[in-house]
Amino acid sequence: MEQAAAPEHGTEQTAAPAPGTRRPGGRTARTRAAVRDAVLTGLAEHGYPGLTVEYVAEHSGVHKTTLYRRWGGVEGLVADALDLAGEDTWSPPDTGSLEGDLRALAREVCDAFADAADAAAPTAFIAAAFQSDRAADALRAFYAERFSRCEAVVARAVARGEAPADTDAGAVVRAVSAPLFLRLFVTREPIGTALADQSATAVLAAVRAGAFSAEESAPGA
Amino acid sequence: MEQAAAPEHGTEQTAAPAPGTRRPGGRTARTRAAVRDAVLTGLAEHGYPGLTVEYVAEHSGVHKTTLYRRWGGVEGLVADALDLAGEDTWSPPDTGSLEGDLRALAREVCDAFADAADAAAPTAFIAAAFQSDRAADALRAFYAERFSRCEAVVARAVARGEAPADTDAGAVVRAVSAPLFLRLFVTREPIGTALADQSATAVLAAVRAGAFSAEESAPGA
Structure with missing residues (x-):
């Protein structure tokens, strides 16, 4: 063609x-x-x-x-x-503060899906997982690995004394991007920088309050 | 058949x-x-x-x-x-506290998708929105209306003095279910009651800290 x-x-x-x-x-x-x-x-x-x-x-x-x-x-x-x-060399933001890192993570999700051409392939992968178990397995593996890289953000925050030592890092990094993914692929609502910042602010407050501490709740997933 | x-x-x-x-x-x-x-x-x-x-x-x-x-x-x-x-008479939980209501909301998402037969139709609607603009429009309208019913949870919390008066109710009720939807339809990871509770605990802490207050951030969406 x-x-x-x-x-x-x-x-x-x-x-x-x-x-x-x-x-x-x-x-x-x-x-x-x-x-x-x-x-x-x-x-x-x-x-x-x-x-x-x-x-x-x-x-x-x-x-x-x-x-x-x-x-x-x-x-x-x-x-x-x-x-x-999943074999790229992407690494999560390292701004020097948990607030900055969470904000940067959320904004990266916005940026990744802001342009229709850039968004096409990742969107198609998410769509394919509805129709193919093999695509779903590959998507699961991709995001598991991607979010495990993101956990460095929480590890550094713990080291700096910004987060409790028993913070559930996997839950934190998923919680930051979840409201953006929800709107992109479930509720089909617009997203933007203000929403990314709001999500980062909310998750930061929850981390500081110990809401993601293992003692508070430990879903494992 | x-x-x-x-x-x-x-x-x-x-x-x-x-x-x-x-x-x-x-x-x-x-x-x-x-x-x-x-x-x-x-x-x-x-x-x-x-x-x-x-x-x-x-x-x-x-x-x-x-x-x-x-x-x-x-x-x-x-x-x-x-x-x-969307024409059903569903109304959000009214347990008497914001914590109870957020927890019940999150658990309802778990329950709705826990059984494969129950989950089939809502999952198919979410999948259809990837392939049809008209289905996406209908899905957007469905969730906008559904989440607007959920906002009653936040309005009651404000009335009880459990949340700042300028809390972004739409963002709060979306943030509670977002980590569940993320795992169901993007990362393809298991969900459960512990995760629902963790999400409710985190969002409650963020609300109490004023992280969803209009002054803090006002994305509008």
């Missing part, structure tokens, strides 16, 4: 890796990245119900039979794209 | 209204309820991508051409089922 216009400037050699995706793994890693990029584009354009192995083959330059052999099908392709998304 | 077994006990006369759905509107209201029931069953069984007008016709006893004429198609059917879901 878009490929009709591509030969003019030659930027759509489908088998070539996108900038920044060349990995030490060489050809296999490049293929995986090309397939991942095609999956992201397909999800953004058509959503999970419209994504096909044919689309990924066409847009990655990787043959359909190879895709079926190595990824099994659409579910496996989506799960692998999510696994790859 | 299940209809094969139904004639034995005669409980599946598809055009008859389910108990409790008979309305003053008479025949039209009964038809609407029968169609709604068929939509809920279809969403629970097949999800939004698998729901068809044919399925709804077969399970409601309402002719396909009537469904197209009055509801336009699958999107309209789903939106109307959500509109009907």
